[in-house]
Amino acid sequence: MNIFRYFYALFIITVVINLNACTTSPGRYSDTSKTIDENKFNSLIGTLRPQRIDKSDCGLFLWDKTQRRNLIFFASALNSDAKMVIAEEEVDLKRKTAEGNNVLGHFMQQTYVSSSFNVSLSFVTEPSGNTRNGAIIPQGTLRFQQNEGWDLVIPVAGIVSCKTY
Numbered sequence: 001m002n003i004f005r006y007f008y009a010l011f012i013i014t015v016v017i018n019l020n021a022c023t024t025s026p027g028r029y030s031d032t033s034k035t036i037d038e039n040k041f042n043s044l045i046g047t048l049r050p051q052r053i054d055k056s057d058c059g060l061f062l063w064d065k066t067q068r069r070n071l072i073f074f075a076s077a078l079n080s081d082a083k084m085v086i087a088e089e090e091v092d093l094k095r096k097t098a099e100g101n102n103v104l105g106h107f108m109q110q111t112y113v114s115s116s117f118n119v120s121l122s123f124v125t126e127p128s129g130n131t132r133n134g135a136i137i138p139q140g141t142l143r144f145q146q147n148e149g150w151d152l153v154i155p156v157a158g159i160v161s162c163k164t165y
Helices: 002-023 038-044
Strands: 058-064 071-076 081-086 089-103 106-113 117-126 134-146 151-162
Touching (some): 058 134, 071 151, 089 117
Antiparallel strands (some): 071 081, 106 117, 117 134
16 A cells, blocks of 8 residues: 555656646747737738739749738739839839749849838749749748838738739
8 A cells, every 4th residue: 555655656756747848938938929910911012013024024922821812913024023012112222132943033032121120932833734924932931020120020921923914
């Protein structure tokens, strides 16, 4: 009977130690990222109106992969310019860097700048038999970095489409 009490006491001590380890502070590996609520996101990142592609140009169209599924980014291959709607104002961006594979004039890693923020893009493409003069972007990331020091990472999907006529 005494051996049973010994193992029972050992079991209780082990459970208490394990529970204590699970409830202590996470230390230096804690997640300090913050989320933005949907209303703030909608007021910051707006929806672009339909965009026109000039003859012999290829456009990069990106939609957010949120519940909204709105067009939030457009870039032209010919002039290396891009557009976004930020705080209800359409903003023109200039391409600063381009790296990776060239997909119809758009690179898989690109950075665009304005006077108050930077936008970094990273995406993958896949060919599609149904897409003529273009490519599908099943997944990507748009990183919106304000000069004030904070940033917002947005999952995106889209297409690269070219006008040849």
